[in-house]
Amino acid sequence: MKKLVALFTSLIMALSFASAVGAAPAAPPLEIYVNDKLITFKEDKPVKENGTTLVPVRMLLEQLDFELEWHQESQVATATSVNPRHQLVISLQIGNDTAYVNGKPQKLLLAPKKINQRTYVPLRFIVEQSGYQIDWNEQLNRISIDTILESKGFMWKAEKNGNVVYLLGSIHVASEAMYPLRDELNEAFDTADYLAVEVNTSVEKPGLGDYIEDLATYKDGTTLRNHVSAELYEALVELLEEIGAPANALDHLEPWYVSMIVDSLSAEDSEFEAELGIDLHFMNKAKKANIPIMELESYESQLQMFNDFSDRLQEQFLYGSLYKYYQEEDSVEDLSEMWITGDVDALTDMADEVQADEEYYNAVLRDRNLLMAQKINGFLTGSNPATFFVVVGALHMVGEHGLVTLLEEMGYTVTQV
Known part of the structure; x- marks a missing residue:
């Protein structure tokens, strides 16, 4: 019943560098991708201050599945996640380097600020608090934001x-x-x-x-043939012949155990x-x-x-296992x-x-x-x-x-x- 699973993961990254005589070429404009989709900021471009990237809060949070509420009097932006996998409320205030995540204070590297009448916030803080991961490719001047939401259980x-x-x-x-x-x-x-x-x-x-x-x-x-219907037995025989096993290979076993064996065959191609x-x-x-x-x-x-x-219930187990074996969706x-x-x-x-x-x-x-x-x-x-x-x-x-x-x-x- 054991299933030996080998997980092979390989990641090959090749970086090419070229030297040039004279002035270095200008860096390409900063690009920000969310789950491989390029964000178009139009005239409200991201800016960098002291090594921290600031971005327009509304445009970013909408890409990260948040709804944004702006409180003019207090100058507070409140973002609420609409993703059911990640219940989250983030509050930020212009000029205040303390943010609140689900009511808990968090220190910011830079306080949110107004630029051209738009509210800008630190990119990395928002991304990581939102359950995403962030990567920066220096050569391409590209920031990649990808989903990495935690399971709740x-x-x-x-x-x-x-x-x-x-x-x-x-x-x-x-x-x-x-x-x-x-x-x-x-x-x-x-x-x-x-x-x-x-x-x-x-x-x-x-x-x-x-x-x-x-x-x-x-x-x-x-034998098994005496405890399940003729139709179910024939369906099992067809599966055994399909995988190159003798038609009577499991005849000596009770249906509950045969069901487990069939389940193990289904699991070979399953992500679970x-x-x-x-x-x-x-x-x-x-x-x-x-x-x-x-x-x-x-x-x-x-x-x-x-x-x-009972034989009745064991037969149901086996029927369900055979049905699952031929289904594309995993139960x-x-x-x-x-x-x-x-x-x-x-x-x-x-x-x-x-x-x-x-x-x-x-x-x-x-x-x-x-x-x-x-x-x-x-x-x-x-x-x-x-x-x-x-x-x-x-x-x-x-x-x-x-x-x-x-x-x-x-x-x-x-x-x-």
């Missing part, structure tokens, strides 16, 4: 008698687009004495492969990878920082859950976008929709949530105060039987961070 906090628990809803497979994470997530992790996850996937589990094979193999004389998963990201950070990693569950308990599902995209934007309402709707299948909902969410909540309660009632950073699947957090609700029913105040 889903995080809550509960406290009792000096014990602190941060609850982070994770996505087990993720893409590069989900990084970097917002500062609050990393800052909360940095305070942790312990990391708690569903299962510690950052370490090898000797004998796990043999355990799974034994658990998922029919021992009653039946377990190696980029949010939980594994923090497990790797914990290992580097020598923070103990605790497990709320085990591989065995999770696998046994799948093995205990993880919706959940990924919810995580990036921190859309708790959409996440809650998704958790509620899962209740449509009672067997699946009870086993995958409700029953497991009850056990997890009991262990988290133990963290909060420990006699030696400590901080726990708990990372489990995002769907475990919300809804009628979510961890947030269960902890609130235990009497805890749980606040979203």
